[in-house]
Amino acid sequence: MSLTSPLNRVLGFGSAKEGTGHWWQQRLTAAGLILLGLWFLISFAALDRYGQADLVTWVGNPFNAVMLILASFTLAWHSALGVQAVIEDYVHGPALKIISLVLSKFVHAFLAIAAVLAVLKVALGVSP
Amino acid sequence: MSTDGRPLSPHLTIYRWPVTMTLSILHRMTGVALSAGLVAFVIWLEAIAYDAVPYAATMQFMSSVPGRLLLLGWSFSFFLHLSNGVRHLIWDTGRMFGKSQADASAWVVIVAAVALTAGYWFVV
Secondary structure, X not given: OOOXXXXXXXXXXXXXXXXXXXHHHHHHHHHHHHHHHHHXXXXXXXXXXXXXXXXXXXXXXXXXXXXXXHHHHHHHHHHHHHHHHHHHXXXXXXXXXXXXXXXXXXXXHHHHHHHHHHHHHHHOOOXX | OOOOOOOOOOOHHHOOOOHHHHHHHHHHHHHHHHHHHHHXXXXXXXXXXXXXXXXXXXXXXXXXXXXXXXXXXXXXXXXHHHHHXXXXXXXXXXXXXXXXXXXXXXXXXXXXXXXXXXXXXXXX
């Protein structure tokens, strides 16, 4: 006999209360990163020179800026999901586990916002 | 409660090491390495955008031997995680789950990751 209510069962939510959310976000960000990653490698390799001024021009290009912001955000998201899985597998003890999970989320949010702000600063033409 | 003499399910250590296990571990290790690479990527963006993070020094370190080894590691990690990620996405559609198929695709991933890394360093 199952003690789960029929509604709960049909919604497919387990004890984590998020159903397939983690799995689906991981796949969606993975698919995005295939495109963004290949774009980055090709676009970066196509540069002639790698001085600061050359990179400022490259980042300042409107298309590149959008792609870099997308890439930073998607990378941080995918990385947060992956690191979460690793912590859940290897860090034991409830306190240490929760603290590591929360810290990882904070660090990833910090990295994503720092990257977006750097790209925006260049793209909006504030001189470096 | 005594559990003596009960049959145990086979542990990891009694299997002959299959290539799929190597790929599974490498996928996780390269994923963690790429998370560290994310920090370097953000520092690099900061160096481009802000004079407070010296761009020349950042590039100088990345051109040094340890810097190049890091870049080599991250590029290989990227291509392996990418190739094996595609393998996972194919599995998600329910295809290629056979034992020999999983072994074959593991070798494809290894060869592809090495070839893509070598090819990229040859071009750049």
